[in-house]
Amino acid sequence: MQLSSQGALHDEIDFEFLGNLSGDPYIVHTNIFTQGKVNREQQFYVCFMVDNIPLRVFDKNEAIGVPFPNSQAMRVYSSIWNADNWATQGGRVKTDCTKAHFTASYKNFNANACVWSSNNTSSCGSNTNSMTSTATWMNRQLYVKRLKWVQKNAHNYCTDFKRFPQGLTPECNQSSLH
Known part of the structure; x- marks a missing residue:
């Protein structure tokens, strides 16, 4: 599933279910x-029983020069595509096209989103980072503990120092919730 704006400097948030070997956990x-820049990837093994455990946080760190995807209207997209050259255990597991026709569906899907007007203003106002607001929806210490458990998966x-030997992005040193 993808939330994306349009253009070369687009904002995009992806959730992709990767293939696996039969019996292996899904990822x-x-x-x-943000503004067309990529390389902010995380992968998680999923057990489909979330129990209020957060799966992804991207803090608003514009003050240290990290763009945040909040300045462009976005749409939700969903598709199935073959990415077996990298997605399935680094490309080791290939898609078995003899098992096609592949389908995906969403049931009872809800989205809580800001509405953009024709003059490029958002209904959310300026402070949309729920984790830094004083009225957080969950105890922050418990939230951080659960997120760290998920991130180890x-x-x-x-x-990923191997992939980024020249250094990590600025928000990696800034936040406990990357």
Whole structure:
């Protein structure tokens, strides 16, 4: 599933269910593009029983030069595509096209979103970062503990020194919730 604006400098938030070998756990790959910039990927093993455990946080860090996807209207997209050259265990597991026709569906899908007007203003106002507001929806300490447990499950761009030997992005050093 993808939330995306249009154009070369687009904002985009992806949730992708990656393939697997039969019997292996499914992986959710998440990615955030801001102003056309990518490389903010995380992967999680999913057990489909979330129990109020957060799966992804991208803090608003514009003060340190990290773009935040809040200045463009976005739409929700959903598709099925073959990414077996990288997505399934680094490309080791290939898609078996003899098992096609592949389908995906969403049931009882709800989205809580800001509405953009024709003059490019949002109904959310200026403070949309729920984790830094004084009225957080969950105890922050418990939230951080649960998120750290989830992040140990697969891949996090903020701990991928092999892929980014030149250094991690600024928000990786800033927040406990990357």
